Amino acid sequence: MAEHRKPLPHPTPETKDFWDGTKAGELRLQRCNDCTHTYFPPRPFCPECASRSVSSFKASGRGKLYSYVINHRPAPGFEHDAPYAIAVVELDEGPRMMTSMVGVEQTPEALVLDMPVAAVFEPGNEHLNVPKFRPAAGAAR
Amino acid sequence: MKPGSVAIVGAAETTEMGVIPDLSVIQLHADAALNTMKDAGLGPKDIDGVATAGESPVAIAHYLGITPTWLDGTAVGGCSFMLHVRHAAAAINEGLCRTVLITHGESGRSRVGAAGRWGSPASLQGQFEGPYGTSGPPSSFTIPVLRYMKEYGLTHEQLAMVAVVQREWAGMNPRASYRDPITVEDVLNSRMIAYPFHLLECCLVTDGGGALILTSADRAKDFPRKPVYIIGTGESSETPMVSQMEDFTTSKAFRVSGKKAFDEAGISHDDVDHLMVYDAFAHLPIYGLEDLGFCKRGEGAQFIWEGNTRPGGKLPLNTNGGGLSYMHSGMYGMYALQESVRQMRGIAPAQVPGAKISIAHGVGGMFAASGTIIMSNERP
Numbered sequence: 001m002a003e004h005r006k007p008l009p010h011p012t013p014e015t016k017d018f019w020d021g022t023k024a025g026e027l028r029l030q031r032c033n034d035c036t037h038t039y040f041p042p043r044p045f046c047p048e049c050a051s052r053s054v055s056s057f058k059a060s061g062r063g064k065l066y067s068y069v070i071n072h073r074p075a076p077g078f079e080h081d082a083p084y085a086i087a088v089v090e091l092d093e094g095p096r097m098m099t100s101m102v103g104v105e106q107t108p109e110a111l112v113l114d115m116p117v118a119a120v121f122e123p124g125n126e127h128l129n130v131p132k133f134r135p136a137a138g139a140a141r
Numbered sequence: 142m143k144p145g146s147v148a149i150v151g152a153a154e155t156t157e158m159g160v161i162p163d164l165s166v167i168q169l170h171a172d173a174a175l176n177t178m179k180d181a182g183l184g185p186k187d188i189d190g191v192a193t194a195g196e197s198p199v200a201i202a203h204y205l206g207i208t209p210t211w212l213d214g215t216a217v218g219g220c221s222f223m224l225h226v227r228h229a230a231a232a233i234n235e236g237l238c239r240t241v242l243i244t245h246g247e248s249g250r251s252r253v254g255a256a257g258r259w260g261s262p263a264s265l266q267g268q269f270e271g272p273y274g275t276s277g278p279p280s281s282f283t284i285p286v287l288r289y290m291k292e293y294g295l296t297h298e299q300l301a302m303v304a305v306v307q308r309e310w311a312g313m314n315p316r317a318s319y320r321d322p323i324t325v326e327d328v329l330n331s332r333m334i335a336y337p338f339h340l341l342e343c344c345l346v347t348d349g350g351g352a353l354i355l356t357s358a359d360r361a362k363d364f365p366r367k368p369v370y371i372i373g374t375g376e377s378s379e380t381p382m383v384s385q386m387e388d389f390t391t392s393k394a395f396r397v398s399g400k401k402a403f404d405e406a407g408i409s410h411d412d413v414d415h416l417m418v419y420d421a422f423a424h425l426p427i428y429g430l431e432d433l434g435f436c437k438r439g440e441g442a443q444f445i446w447e448g449n450t451r452p453g454g455k456l457p458l459n460t461n462g463g464g465l466s467y468m469h470s471g472m473y474g475m476y477a478l479q480e481s482v483r484q485m486r487g488i489a490p491a492q493v494p495g496a497k498i499s500i501a502h503g504v505g506g507m508f509a510a511s512g513t514i515i516m517s518n519e520r521p
């Protein structure tokens with residue numbers, strides 16, 4: 001059977017800044033200059049008030065584990081990882097994002113909801129890295 | 142819509158159900174459509190409106206020999222057919238067409254003539270979810286549930302009970318894929334698919350189809366079958382990305398769609414005799430019961446645990462066995478509608494005695510969209 005490589009994102013003009021950020025080791029979010037709403041995924045306008053005046057900023061990269069599953073039926077490219085967690089973290093700035101948890105066993109016992117997590121960047125290609133999260137200091141282990 | 146102004150006068154599923162390796166997707170649509178036209182005593186020249194999802198309505202109309210004056214290709218996942226019913230009712234009332242055929246067919250298991258499944262890596266899901274190893278609904282539709290479990294204390298046993306109760310209903314349905322009784326222990330001992338979901342908490346993957354024919358209530362009484370009136374409709378959407386749901390313990394699309402339908406019908410929850418909640422996975426009926434207002438938040442699982450939704454219970458739920466035990470081709474909403482129609486006609490294999498009002502509530506994508514149809518066998 002052919003080896004599949006893990007799928008990598010294809011950035012669009014509207015998301016390029018986010019992915020450029022991952023290459024620089026930054027997790028970037030966007031904030032509305034008019035209503036201060038912070039949001040994700042990236043788009044060149046505010047989903048709260050429709051203002052086109054928005055800015056990108058470097059987020060803390062900190063958050064907490066919000067929810068997850070532990071997938072036993074791997075996607076193409078993930079055959080050697082199964083079972084692996086597919087997680088959602090809630091960032092300290094408010095937005096949530098899907099991610100993988102690294103540096104921690106992929107078990108219900110090790111993956112405790114609301115544990116503090118911090119972003120790390122796994123090498124992707126010449127354009128981007130993939131943001132993932134590891135348990136942060138003070139995490140329940 | 143004006144409650145009761147439009148009725149379902151034809152309803153049928155494909156002749157076979159489950160594994161159908163000798164029919165392609167478009168022929169599954171056609172098989173269901175031919176059975177439905179026969180059910181309504183109509184031919185293709187009598188149909189002037191076509192709606193479908195998965196296939197193009199143009200392809201379906203041409204394949205069946207229909208010349209439409211109204212088309213609807215709304216495709217928002219498994220609840221698309223609920224939206225088609227709603228849109229068709231509006232179109233019929235507006236005079237855009239008189240007789241609408243809604244079709245579904247899907248070769249979910251055999252994949253005969255089926256399209257590819259994977260989205261573009263440039264889509265938002267492709268960029269912000271795909272890289273983390275989601276492998277279809279079992280590993281993404283399920284993600285909100287651990288948060289629900291933590292917020293409300295839902296137990297693994299309660300989640301498993303959803304599948305147990307639906308298997309009871311399936312046991313009464315000769316066309317159901319799985320009919321043997323199961324226990325909570327059986328569910329928890331079945332293979333882990335995506336923790337906390339075991340195999341028996343995930344829907345089947347089967348082949349099949351179904352179709353409906355709708356017309357104005359005034360014409361409906363001239364058809365061979367007892368009309369089933371549409372008395373309330375709703376639809377909504379939230380997000381194409383499950384990770385971006387506003388609240389992991391409740392579906393905004395469910396709440397908005399359900400409220401719309403209840404308000405339109407002008408009924409209360411006590412009036413409802415029968416309920417279908419699209420159950421791609423075991424948590425869906427729990428979310429559905431709460432988001433439609435049958436239970437308070439956090440109490441849906443206990444409601445099922447106590448037997449309220451099982452045969453003989455006060456709110457019979459997913460009486461065909463559901464996506465967990467009856468069939469699930471991929472876009473299951475059509476089968477929920479079919480079971481509601483059978484219950485309203487009084488011909489369901491597990492008939493709820495004297496049922497007068499039924500709700501078919503659907504989900505599209507992973508909590509992405511929703512549609513709700515309230516039917517009655519009495520014209521309001």
Ligand SMILES: [Zn+2]
Pocket residue numbers: 032033034035036037046047048049050051
């Ligand atoms: Zn704003």
